[in-house]
Amino acid sequence: MSDHDYTPSSKVGKWFNDRLPLLTLANHLTDYPTPKNLNYWWTFGGILTFCLITQIVTGLTLAMHYIAHADMAFESVEHIMRDVNYGWLIRYIHANGASMFFLAVYIHIFRSLFYGSYKSPREIIWIIGIIIYLLMMAAAFMGYVLPWGQMSFWGATVITNLFSAIPLVGEGIVTWLWGGYSVDNPTLTRFFTLHYLIPFLILGLVVLHIWALHVPGNNNPVGIDIKKPSKDTVPFHPYIVIKDGFALLMFMIVFAFFVFYSPNILGHADNYIEANPMVTPAHIVPEWYLLPFYAILRSVPDKLLGVVAMLSAILILAVLPWLDTSKIRSAVFRPLYKQFYWILVADVLILGYMGAMPAEGLYLLIARVATAYYFLHFLIILPVLGFKEKTLPIPLSITESVLGGSPNLATVKNKESLEK
């Protein structure tokens, strides 16, 4: 793991480090050579780590006061909001923290898509990332069930019912998931258990994610392999630490705005109505971060195929490193891919919007077109583009790049437009 030998200066340090090389690890982390041209899109890894830790710490505190019982869950949440010291703050951080977590993870994923960070030799980092993303969705969904409001209950009913689409064993699986014949107390208690477990699984995978990253090192906006350490790199500490810190603070300002001034704007009003199995809400909608997949699910007329489409939409990302046939990583040097990239971004945003709208008429039509395009992008456009696209010349190194010696992306872009 370490690129260099490290000997602690103190005797005690050396004695300890010979038995457990924690100091070597710490030294590796601080010295870790990082490309010096990383832009702010690269700060979201650190931001996501912050989000995970925030969710775990606030979640632990909430779990001390929350009661996972169908008759008491809603009341215990109100107890937290009213009578627990700063309970409102902890709960609002946790609830909005989930949204902030997904906001950051989407930026992180789309950064990777733009700069081709998923390509060789970083496929394993990418696949671990997709698994983390899947676990995040599971954790967020189960967390949303815990307050036991109307959206909790009916969201849980709709999502667990998806498993009934599986031929032959579907119904049995749903009963098994529920622990009964409907979403009820056994469902709530197992969701609470799993909601508590998953963040620690994510934490473990994050360690692997970072470990796998530290083998080849970071990709960078130019997307070329760099020698490390070299004049193209800077040590992680203090350069990247301070930069990540600055970006994190900016992120926290947005976060704080939501927590303190509109804590409920990202949630659904119906979730402040206690769960009632006898009354179905007019529209059952998932949280905003799941809407694109919800739109894909609903745009397929057949239930089983809808579920398959929704799952494929996520799992297709796992094989992305092999679907994208281009050897060039960064979209900066791929003029066509860059355009398709932004179309994909728009496509996902459109899907998200359609997921929030009723599945009928024009909305449904647009959702179907957008769903088709989503798969078209990954299955046809990307593989073909790798062979057909005429890419721009790539600089040999970050510092001594053929594009004028500037590591700055803006300069690279300017240069590009000048050459046209």
Place this chain on the structure above:
Amino acid sequence: MKNIFKLFSIIVLFCFTTAQSNSAEKVDYLKTDWSFKGLFGKFDRGSLQRGYQVYTEVCASCHSMKYLSYRNLGEKGGPEFSEAETKAIAASFEVTDGPNADGEMFLRPAKLSDKFVMPYENVKAAQAANGGAYPPDMSVLVKARGGGVDYIYSLLQGYEEAPSGMALDDGVYYNKYMYGNKIKMAAPLSDGLIEYGDGTKATVEQMSKDVTTFLMWAAEPHLEARHQMGFKAIIYLIILTILVYFSMKKIWSRVESEV
């Protein structure tokens, strides 16, 4: 630096557009100035106290508020009745306690620690007394409705003659802000219905505003503390961000690169 601002504004924009698209079903609600909105929003103490009066004299005969206790009425950031007033309010209600040493349940005046007394024994009793409709608990009602305070405020003033051609069953009323326009609650307020202790004229508009303010507080009892802390937190973050920005500039000036 230009990039970071671009990124920052994209995030802010994105947040607002998602927030906007989530609050679907746009209706033009009646507007009024809410003192509790905005960065420094605080409740109007007088309005909260009057709102409590409207609740207890009008709404409480059907609507429960099961998550509130009488002690809340005297707490900071709420109506802030004095301790004597709060105790007097509590004592004016009777609660069932027990069992006592003889195994009997008994009635006693409510204490500060008691929850608000419920108007009905249970949901079925409430439905039976209200033509099958359950008057929703009001503790978090404002947060449980899409339009929030504006919706409640409008609904209370939204009673009208049903348009011709619309048939209404017995015990169903027309309200232009209600979802589907049919509501099982008769217009609860009328001018001069109650007499305010502080001499404010009890118009429907005034009472609607007061009781809605009260409901907002009931749903968010720590709203004032939240706004105050939020302002401090954000100022602190901004100062820290500026300091870290300059430290970053200094550190990065050692390498030839633009941050």
